[in-house]
Amino acid sequence: MNITVIGCGRWGSFIAWYLDRLNHTITLYGHENSSKLQAFLEQGTNGMVTLGEGILLTSDLEKAVAFAEILVISIGAQGFRGLMRELAAMDLGGKTIVLCMKGLEADTGKRLTQIAQEYAPKVPSAIWVGPGHVQNFVRGIPNCMVIDSVSMEIKEYLVKAFSSDLIRFYYGTDLIGNEVGAAAKNVIGIAGGMLDGLNRTALKGALMSRGTREIARLIQAMGGNEITAYGLSHLGDYEATVFSEYSHNRKFGELFVKGKDYGELAEGVATTTALLKLGQEYNVELPICRAVYSVIHEGREPKTVLSDLFLRSLKMEF
Numbered sequence: 001m002n003i004t005v006i007g008c009g010r011w012g013s014f015i016a017w018y019l020d021r022l023n024h025t026i027t028l029y030g031h032e033n034s035s036k037l038q039a040f041l042e043q044g045t046n047g048m049v050t051l052g053e054g055i056l057l058t059s060d061l062e063k064a065v066a067f068a069e070i071l072v073i074s075i076g077a078q079g080f081r082g083l084m085r086e087l088a089a090m091d092l093g094g095k096t097i098v099l100c101m102k103g104l105e106a107d108t109g110k111r112l113t114q115i116a117q118e119y120a121p122k123v124p125s126a127i128w129v130g131p132g133h134v135q136n137f138v139r140g141i142p143n144c145m146v147i148d149s150v151s152m153e154i155k156e157y158l159v160k161a162f163s164s165d166l167i168r169f170y171y172g173t174d175l176i177g178n179e180v181g182a183a184a185k186n187v188i189g190i191a192g193g194m195l196d197g198l199n200r201t202a203l204k205g206a207l208m209s210r211g212t213r214e215i216a217r218l219i220q221a222m223g224g225n226e227i228t229a230y231g232l233s234h235l236g237d238y239e240a241t242v243f244s245e246y247s248h249n250r251k252f253g254e255l256f257v258k259g260k261d262y263g264e265l266a267e268g269v270a271t272t273t274a275l276l277k278l279g280q281e282y283n284v285e286l287p288i289c290r291a292v293y294s295v296i297h298e299g300r301e302p303k304t305v306l307s308d309l310f311l312r313s314l315k316m317e318f
């Protein structure tokens with residue numbers, strides 16, 4: 001298959017490497033002024049993946065789009081609407097869009113497949129989410145992920161084309177739950193990092209239990225299936241995000257409470273804003289997401305916020 005991957009950062013470049021390994025014909029697109037694209041053009045590697053020689057690198061979006069039957073998109077979620085505006089001006093007939101991003105639009109709370117539909121209503125779309133770090137995959141450590149779409153036909157087409165001994169894909173059965181779950185795990189990952197930074201790592205068991213619970217309630221209220229919060233897109237991604245040394249969101253949280261900056265993309269930062277909006281819209285209390293939001297966006301003192309979580313009224317567990 002001819003596949004174009006849009007976004008040549010940590011995850012997009014891995015996807016290009018992975019799909020090339022499965023003998024698909026790959027074009028990897030990056031901005032003309034992207035330092036990440038330049039590194040691949042000059043050295044063939046970003047220090048994590050070394051791209052196969054058959055992968056075409058380009059900064060010509062029209063050419064990249066024209067080449068492919070599948071467009072895989074992996075950029076920061078907040079840039080997705082702008083990219084869809086550009087794509088909508090091109091001929092997308094016969095193509096399928098696969099979204100490999102874990103975020104929600106901050107201002108609106110919209111899911112990324114909703115944004116794709118706004119700009120390209122006739123183009124089928126799917127999401128590819130679940131646990132996995134580049135550093136592990138390139139060492140041959142396999143993982144399980146999930147592909148979801150409103151169309152069973154598209155899911156079957158993609159799972160068949162993308163499965164290997166390195167990634168076992170499951171068919172998702174709840175697009176709302178998988179999109180919200182995948183984005184929300186980054187916020188729980190930031191909370192996990194904050195616990196590490198505050199020397200409260202012992203609370204991560206409680207975070208796993210209560211984090212899944214509040215996201216399950218939100219998914220259900222939005223019309224999804226609450227069980228999806230316990231699937232690969234959310235709970236299944238906690239090892240990679242709440243615990244892993246490789247997680248950008250966990251690292252962001254840890255450094256944030258220590259008063260330090262972090263230069264990498266941590267999707268959960270913008271997602272907290274989206275989740276609070278959705279919590280309000282669907283009348284669901286999201287105490288952990290609220291706590292993360294208040295530390296990052298309102299400048300509240302992390303230890304006080306943590307104590308306040310413990311002072312909330314007592315509740316039934318389920």
Ligand SMILES: NC(=O)C1=CN([C@@H]2O[C@H](COP(=O)(O)OP(=O)(O)OC[C@H]3O[C@@H](n4cnc5c(N)ncnc54)[C@H](OP(=O)(O)O)[C@@H]3O)[C@@H](O)[C@H]2O)C=CC1
Nearest residue numbers: 007008009010011034036075079083101102131132265267
């Ligand atoms: N297991 C999984 O499913 C994983 C999923 N992810 C998800 O993948 C997404 C990307 O994360 P990650 O790769 O770490 O982020 P990076 O910051 O490493 O890469 C993002 C890339 O997108 C590029 N970009 C931004 N806007 C555009 C645009 N409009 N057109 C083309 N390129 C653009 C950036 O360009 P520039 O080089 O100019 O900055 C950058 O190269 C996130 O949503 C993240 O949550 C990440 C890791 C694992």
Ligand SMILES: O=C(CO)COP(=O)(O)O
Nearest residue numbers: 130131132240247248249
């Ligand atoms: O989604 C991921 C792992 O599954 C990557 O998480 P981070 O962006 O926090 O590194």
